[in-house]
Amino acid sequence: MKDDIYNNLKLDLPELKEGVLLKDYTTFKIGGLAKYFFIAHSKEILIKVIKLAKTNKIPIFVLGGGSNLLISDKGFKGLVIKLKVKSYKVNKNKIVVDAGVGLSKLVNLVLENSLTGMDWAAGIPGSTGGAIYGNAQAFGEKISDNLMEVEYLDVKSLKIKKVSKKQCKFTLKNSIFKKNKNLIVLSATFDLKKGNINEIRKNVLEHINYRKKNHPINFPSAGSVFVNTETKITNKKLLAKFPELKYFNSKGVIPSGYLIEKVGLSGKQIGGAKFSDVHANFIVNTGNAKAQDVLKLIKLAKKKVKKIFNINLETEIQIL
Numbered sequence: 001m002k003d004d005i006y007n008n009l010k011l012d013l014p015e016l017k018e019g020v021l022l023k024d025y026t027t028f029k030i031g032g033l034a035k036y037f038f039i040a041h042s043k044e045i046l047i048k049v050i051k052l053a054k055t056n057k058i059p060i061f062v063l064g065g066g067s068n069l070l071i072s073d074k075g076f077k078g079l080v081i082k083l084k085v086k087s088y089k090v091n092k093n094k095i096v097v098d099a100g101v102g103l104s105k106l107v108n109l110v111l112e113n114s115l116t117g118m119d120w121a122a123g124i125p126g127s128t129g130g131a132i133y134g135n136a137q138a139f140g141e142k143i144s145d146n147l148m149e150v151e152y153l154d155v156k157s158l159k160i161k162k163v164s165k166k167q168c169k170f171t172l173k174n175s176i177f178k179k180n181k182n183l184i185v186l187s188a189t190f191d192l193k194k195g196n197i198n199e200i201r202k203n204v205l206e207h208i209n210y211r212k213k214n215h216p217i218n219f220p221s222a223g224s225v226f227v228n229t230e231t232k233i234t235n236k237k238l239l240a241k242f243p244e245l246k247y248f249n250s251k252g253v254i255p256s257g258y259l260i261e262k263v264g265l266s267g268k269q270i271g272g273a274k275f276s277d278v279h280a281n282f283i284v285n286t287g288n289a290k291a292q293d294v295l296k297l298i299k300l301a302k303k304k305v306k307k308i309f310n311i312n313l314e315t316e317i318q319i320l
């Protein structure tokens with residue numbers, strides 16, 4: 001039976017839905033029901049829906065492309081807002097894109113305008129907003145590299161504000177938007193450089209082909225499970241047993257996939273979830289994985305990596 005709050009909200013928001021299966025909105029294909037679900041096509045409607053949620057004391061969760069998310073099998077007892085603001089503007093070297101613009105669209109826009117600096121993102125699913133939230137990166141480049149400023153909504157004041165790249169406090173897979181859930185990315189301005197379109201196209205294709213070969217793209221997943229660890233291992237026994245560590249030490253970053261492989265978890269399956277044999281830092285859904293299966297694998301990897309390498313793996317996938 002539909003509840004009173006839903007009926008009241010529906011008067012103001014005719015497109016509001018109830019009991020929406022969230023697995024259909026994530027690349028992992030995992031997740032239970034959202035009590036309420038709304039697709040926001042404009043900034044104005046986003047503010048309106050958040051205002052109503054606040055008045056009715058309904059917790060909110062902002063969803064982008066759902067490509068870095070593990071949603072509980074129990075779903076979310078609040079309002080999930082899928083951000084679908086999708087405008088963009090190109091002015092010479094500058095591109096302004098709304099948070100809901102897909103990274104693939106952004107890569108295409110950059111390519112069409114013979115601009116460089118975004119080809120590394122080719123093949124990464126998800127939205128620009130989600131990429132800024134987690135400072136998406138690949139092949140040594142990051143979404144923050146060519147960013148000028150970000151426009152965001154402050155959920156507390158319901159005011160739209162702007163911050164410079166510096167104020168976003170980007171670090172490895174992190175930003176102020178990840179630290180403060182009251183900040184919703186609305187749009188971003190990038191300052192890019194002119195380049196040779198054929199070279200840019202070549203880079204884009206190379207990155208897509210690399211992903212096809214080295215990532216388990218034939219199974220649902222949420223990308224890398226753990227953030228790579230910025231550290232150096234000095235333990236002599238470990239350095240003797242795992243000689244590759246010397247190379248990683250020289251880079252200052254130990255890849256999580258390497259650690260998971262070396263603790264023997266590559267290919268390990270619990271229920272329907274499995275550490276990929278193709279890339280050990282991916283957990284794939286082999287068919288009917290539950291969030292619980294994924295969480296058990298995460299716990300196991302953290303425990304083993306801590307025991308053998310004394311490294312605390314940080315989970316990259318956002319858990320709801």
Ligand SMILES: Cc1cc2nc3c(=O)[nH]c(=O)nc-3n(C[C@H](O)[C@H](O)[C@H](O)COP(=O)(O)OP(=O)(O)OC[C@H]3O[C@@H](n4cnc5c(N)ncnc54)[C@H](O)[C@@H]3O)c2cc1C
Nearest residue numbers: 064065066067068126127129130131136137138184185223
């Ligand atoms: C096959 C595959 C390959 C991938 N490869 C990479 C890779 O190479 N590099 C990489 O960095 N990532 C990679 N990812 C992970 C993912 O695609 C990126 O992190 C992406 O940027 C997440 O964006 P999203 O819109 O899907 O975010 P979602 O999954 O929808 O959300 C992730 C988090 O961001 C928050 N969020 C989303 N939008 C906003 C917003 N507008 N404002 C505030 N918060 C927001 C959500 O609340 C949530 O907490 C990969 C994923 C897959 C499935």
